[in-house]
Amino acid sequence: MTMISMKGTAGQIISSILVTVFLAGSLIAILEIEDQRELGICVAVIAVLSFIMPRLGILRSAEQAGAHHPWAVRSIILIGFFSVLLILRDNNFALLMIATILIYATVCLGITIQTGYAGLFNFAGAAFLGTGGYTAAMLGNVTWLPDAVTIILGGIIAAALGTLLILPVLRTRGHYAALTTLAFGVLFNGFLEANELLGGPQGLKVPGIQMFGWDFSNDLAIGSYTFSFYANYVLLIGAIFAVFMMFTRFVERSWIGIWLDAVRLDEIAASVFGLKVSVWKSFAFIAGNFLAGVMGAVYAKMTAFIAPANFTFGDSLLLVAIVLLGGIGNRWGVLIATMIVILLPEKLQFIQEYRLLLFSCVIIMLLMVRPAGLLARRVRVFEELR
């Protein structure tokens, strides 16, 4: 195999197109194929391809394209995203899956800021997602409030709740801080189950989104194509995800990114050189929970119904698992890991009740082969900053 063409601008752009086509193609194939045998073959082919691609230097080359030609790569990703949407336009299940992937990936971006950058473990991701969701549900009756405001409020309330939690988190260290969030995650679920006002175990209905004078429960017609109403949500969620991806990148590639890393790696050195450790930990915790809360509100409005069972401790664990699998601190790793973690157990029906077992084995094997996660985080390089 030759790699000569993968260097230089043209090679980089071609590589990023290849990677985008590969991801979009895999996503479409997995979502569209119903036959379980074909699906099994398809997953195997994808696994082999994703084993080969990094060895041809395509991944590295695509990564450099992202550094040197960010807008070209963003356009390619956007075209890929819209192509997927177009092909899956009338497949309700597929669109719901894509929306779910993007929602989980966003929460994991928040955990990336908290755990990956500031070193603050958060075992209550689902609780903050739920806080946003229940905020949207409670504000559902307040009809004069624009939905955009409701969604942002979801983020703010989640961040505010996190601010209360940060006090005990800051007073503890390492595993104990993790334990504090863990306890909160479990408490949150118990609180929802017991609270009559919040619907108890039955949960609450949530009205859908109306934005820009458009009711999101209508099918979307563009030219001669008709999109399922889920496409509305996928577009909105995709846009929010893109903004938060940029936000996370900007945090990492800035002085603040260095401060957060220093706080994670050596608190004493960080404080001796003038960083107020508690401020930066709080910043990471609040920012991360804001992302989760925003997506929680959108999630509730999309599914039209939320219950405590959507935000269990198990879901929080899943979120942490995604971040570990993707490679702690790597934003794209988070997206790819979310695809695997959401799609595989959902689609691998043929192994029936063994699918969770098999899925867990796959994750363990992946982490044995790549202990740093699917895409390990790279050393920060500022030269590409623009």
Added chain:
Amino acid sequence: MVAQSNDVIPLVASGLSVKFGGLLALNELNIEVRRGEVLGLIGPNGSGKTTFFNVISGIYAASAGKVLLDGQDITTLKPYQIAAHGLARTFQRSRLCLSLSVFDNLMLGAVRRLNSGLWYNLLRRDRLAVDVRSAAEEARDLLAVFNPDLAGKLWEPAISLGMIDRRRLEICRALIGRPKIVLLDEPSAGMTHDETNQLMNEILEVRQNLGNLTIVIVEHEMGLIERATDRCVVLNYGKKICEGKYADIAADPLVREAYLGKS
């Protein structure tokens, strides 16, 4: 900020004591560091040298006594506040962030000069890019004084550096924030005699470029102390037993006793 007039003593410790349980690690210590001097802090293992640095930089709390930095009382301040007053240090055991780049590690030393504002960092990317470029330029210049090769490794992870380059990086990290006073804790630890000599030459060269930077240095390598310091303070069991020029303290019977025991 207090005007940095020459009659204010940059660092004064008076009656400084630190207790760990029943152990008196520092016992009513009085030390004055004069502006622009290199003060050597020596003494046998466990005599309180590093403890002194840890109290000054705010890592340990003093049990009694006072620390004045440029005339301001910093005894009860937290490490990050003391750093803002212009104190920087290195550590006996390397405290680099090994997975971060050389540049990242250096910038940690420049915290007090860089803008940590959210608006600036997240939304004024154009200005940030300009600042990063000039910071990188400055970082290269500083590293080049120590080792031109090191300047070329700005974006390499610190873990890829050899022992002496890591030590250089730590010292550069302490210097790049343009501190008023620098505490160097055993810069020669883990290095050969020749490497130590080389490193000391580099430190003295940089110091000249930076004007009259005040340095306190803890060191076991006596050749280095003799060559580099203007004055020495000798500690034993947390007490100051002697103070003066290296030649004088080396001849002092109390110092000989502390190092070699009673004959």
